């Protein structure tokens with residue numbers, strides 16, 4: 001049904017995607033103008049972007065390659081620690097710290113991905129969890145270096161210096177929001193670019209039918225590995241931004257319960273829609289923020305909503321909007 | 328030199344011998360049909376040839392190169408294209424996208440993040456050509472998952488053709504098709520053979536299709552070749568009639 005709808009409208013699909021992108025871009029660019037009116041604050045918007053990015057990173061693997069990872073927090077958390085540790089021990093350059101976080105998350109994903117890309121289904125998901133927990137315990141136990149259970153403190157993001165220009169993202173939350181938005185935009189544009197390429201289409205092919213993909217000459221394991229690796233670089237990017245946002249990194253950023261939350265964001269927002277995970281992350285983060293101030297049981301609230309979406313709108317929240325507009 | 332050669336191919340699943348000591352040779356440009364009752368091992372034979380799983384014993388040669396140990400995707404690179412008994416396609420992509428993926432991978436662009444103008448044009452040309460050849464041009468923008476069964480089968484053949492295979496393996500292309508669709512697919516296979524000079528191995532249950540199209544026929548029975556010859560020889564073979572044609576016709 002939903003397939004049929006998309007098919008009839010396949011010519012208009014491109015236009016619709018551009019429209020969605022334009023609306024989202026406009027909304028994100030004007031956040032400081034409208035957010036206070038609805039009772040939000042800029043750090044919340046930055047948080048939405050960070051979680052949106054990691055959710056979109058996971059969806060690169062889940063929605064566009066058809067492979068499930070239940071351990072993506074590991075690469076997010078490594079990104080956060082990479083950035084935090086760099087600022088704390090190595091350098092006071094925000095950009096260098098960002099790069100260190102991206103590389104730590106991405107390279108760890110690339111190395112571990114090589115070990116798990118041959119597994120399938122539940123086994124793949126289980127191994128991703130197992131690897132994730134290893135990093136959790138390292139961060140948790142290595143008190144002297146990572147701050148252990150209490151998390152890594154004692155660092156803060158520094159103003160950006162571009163030639164004579166100093167951009168004070170350290171103290172100005174709005175400027176920091178635009179910094180996060182810039183990194184987010186570049187990452188998302190890269191993902192879109194890759195997905196629209198011949199390589200990106202081989203990933204769709206793998207999602208659609210691994211057997212057919214293999215017998216068209218696609219080395220499926222290798223392409224899954226690459227997709228996993230790319231996804232982890234973006235997850236690491238999000239984690240790096242997370243450390244900069246909070247001036248803090250702690251072991252829960254690596255824990256599988258966060259991995260589960262990322263999966264919920266993706267599925268709730270809609271894993272077949274490019275922007276779906278961002279919408280899912282926005283709903284999740286905002287609900288977490290509002291509802292957790294009223295009740296400690298905010299997670300059961302999210303859980304109920306998640307079940308409702310999965311039961312009634314299997315294509316996610318953005319899927320509903322799309323169908324509306326087509327009708 | 329033969330295009331495809333099997334030497335003593337054997338495949339066992341536990342105690343079941345699905346393919347038993349099969350040796351055969353397909354010449355370049357030949358259309359070989361493989362027939363046999365249900366469970367005779369025809370699909371298993373294809374799976375061995377294309378690298379779905381390794382043989383228990385025996386060798387596979389393509390143009391005298393031993394490919395027995397190559398992976399499935401390496402065999403595709405050497406020029407093998409196949410379709411499946413149960414249609415294998417990318418249902419949520421359009422017909423054109425299905426074929427385009429095949430064409431891009433076959434041209435060696437599977438890892439490319441960007442195609443230059445001329446490469447993109449080459450791929451597009453290949454895709455449109457394949458669409459036209461298989462009669463799918465008018466449906467190119469539709470999602471392949473929403474097409475009629477016959478068109479889905481044709482789309483799968485189109486994907487295999489977009490690979491520019493030197494050896495085309497078709498597993499019951501007319502399975503589940505009505506009279507009209509069977510006629511169209513048979514026409515397509517005839518054109519591929521006569522006009523485009525493809526080497527084709529065809530598994531087929533429809534005897535009219537087989538006897539009209541095939542240069543040679545191999546009859547498999549319980550995993551082993553019972554007979555091998557021209558359609559006339561096969562039709563006249565008493566062992567074949569007893570084992571197979573008798574109760575199929």
Ligand SMILES: Nc1ncnc2c1ncn2[C@@H]1O[C@H](COP(=O)(O)OP(=O)(O)OP(=O)(O)O)[C@@H](O)[C@H]1O
Nearest residue numbers: 340343345363364365366367368369370371372412
């Ligand atoms: N992967 C497998 N594991 C176990 N047994 C298998 C496997 N594949 C095939 N078989 C068995 O091998 C035998 C041959 O099966 P195969 O599919 O090759 O027959 P076929 O000639 O293609 O039959 P049909 O005309 O029904 O398609 C059957 O008994 C089948 O059950």
Ligand SMILES: [Mg+2]
Nearest residue numbers: 369370371412
């Ligand atoms: Mg079969």
